[in-house]
Structures are given as C-alpha cells and as structure tokens.
C-alpha cells in the first residue's frame with residue numbers, strides 16, 4: 126500500500142499481478158497533479174485500477190478522463206446508441222448492444238463471448254485506456270475480469286517468447302463471429318466500415334517499455350506469418366496462457382464503481398452470467414486516444430481498413 130504525503134490517496138493491490146483499489150480521492154472534482162501522477166503510476170504497475178462510491182455523471186466522467194488524455198468518440202460503431210449530447214459515452218447494457226448491433230449480436234457470440242479482449246484492437250491506434258462507470262448493477266453476478274498480459278508474456282518460456290517476438294497478426298472486427306454475413310446492424314457496420322489492422326503479436330508498451338502479449342480471442346483473426354493451421358494452434362496456446370487465473374483479477378461492481386484500465390497491458394472479460402437472470406446492468410465507458418502499436422523489432426502496426434481513431 127502506498128500513500129503520498131500530500132494526499133489521502135491509497136493504492137491497495139487486489140491480486141498478485143493485476144488490479145488495485147484506489148481510495149481517498151473524489152473523481153468528480155479536478156485532481157491535483159500529485160493525484161494524477163499517483164493514478165498513472167498505479168496504472169503502470171497494476172494495469173487496472175478501481176474506485177468505489179463515486180458520484181459522476183456523463184460530463185464529469187469525460188472531465189475525469191481528459192486529465193489523462195484525449196477522449197475518443199464512444200465507439201467507431203456507436204451510431205445512434207450514444208446518450209444525447211455525449212458522443213464520447215459508450216453505454217454497455219443489453220439494450221444498448223441490441224440498439225447498436227442488432228438483437229442477435231450477443232447471442233451469436235455464445236455463452237463465453239465476447240471473450241477476452243482489449244477495446245477495439247482492429248483500429249490502427251486502439252484506445253490506450255478505458256474508463257467504465259457502473260450505474261445499475263445486478264444484485265449478484267456481472268463481475269468483470271482483467272488479465273495482465275505483460276505477466277502472461279513473461280510467463281512464457283524463452284524459446285516461445287523468441288518465436289512470437291517476430292510475428293504479426295491480423296485483428297478484424299467481427300471476424301470471429303462472421304459479422305460481415307449478418308443481416309443485422311452489425312453486418313451493415315462491418316461491410317460499410319470494416320476495421321482491420323496488422324499488429325505485432327508482442328507489443329512494446331510505450332510508457333513502461335514492457336513487452337506484452339498483444340493478441341486476444343475476440344479480435345485476433347490469424348497470425349499472418351504462419352500457415353492457417355500453425356496460426357490456429359499457436360493462437361489457441363497464447364489465448365490459454367493469457368487467461369491463466371494467476372494473471373487475473375475479478376471486479377465486483379457496485380453503483381458508483383469505476384474501473385480504469387490500460388488496454389495496452391491488460392485484457393478484460395465482460396460477464397456472461399447475468400443475461401439469463403433478467404437483471405439490468407448499465408455501465409458507461411469512455412476511451413482515451415491510443416498510439417499505433419510498435420513491435421519488438423521497432424515496426425509499427427499497419428492498417429488494412431479503417432481510419433485513425435482520434436479525439437471526439
């Protein structure tokens with residue numbers, strides 16, 4: 126646990142590798158330089174930080190985010206699903222997803238979908254950070270999990286790390302559930318504005334210099350340097366490694382909770398244990414403008430399709 130002399134802010138780790146609870150700070154007001162610095166440091170070490178009992182509205186959530194970077198539009202496929210007057214807000218709820226993508230989108234992804242992911246990695250510059258705020262939460266269930274992909278990379282054997290350090294992979298929105306063939310809104314989105322990029326399989330974190338495993342089962346289609354069969358087997362192995370329980374933390378939401386995570390160092394897994402209970406779950410996310418990933422060899426990612434995702 127750490128605390129700076131001039132604030133009440135405390136950082137309490139929540140697992141051995143991933144996630145820290147930050148207390149002693151009110152996010153609805155402008156933060157001091159020291160508070161911003163301490164939150165940044167906690168993010169670099171723990172990859173995701175959590176806050177409780179905050180009273181932010183949409184405007185205050187955006188103002189909080191702006192102290193850490195430029196805020197993007199809610200989502201490249203937001204359409205008419207953003208709350209009026211707040212294009213930066215991406216609401217996460219069954220109703221918002223049905224409105225944004227079509228009613229069969231969630232079902233098509235299966236019981237475990239959308240799976241581990243970082244936000245919108247098919248973009249050439251995926252969001253650096255996400256900030257998710259809970260408004261309505263179910264009485265039980267609905268937790269979000271996070272996994273530290275710098276630790277997952279370090280846990281691999283050296284020969285495997287050497288192999289994947291030089292590989293690149295295609296990330297494509299909707300590839301893993303054939304969205305381009307869908308007659309729903311999701312099909313219109315991916316046909317009219319396909320999002321796809323080639324990213325390094327191992328990314329160098331631009332702030333910490335750490336190497337991170339930069340593939341995820343929601344968006345990574347294949348490793349472009351390998352045969353399809355080799356790619357499938359290697360991706361399956363990496364997907365299993367990045368979800369190992371020792372690298373994860375599980376966050377239980379309460380109204381007024383916030384999770385703030387670094388998409389360049391952690392993956393997250395949305396819950397799939399609540400739909401059948403019929404409880405409502407409404408959260409609001411913003412994302413910060415990200416940089417173009419760079420691999421171990423210094424090569425940047427390449428865009429296949431889609432624009433750079435800038436500030437809203």
Ligand code: SIN
Pocket residue numbers: 217244257268269393394395396408410
């Ligand atoms: C997300 O993928 O950003 C949403 C996570 C969640 O619903 O818990």
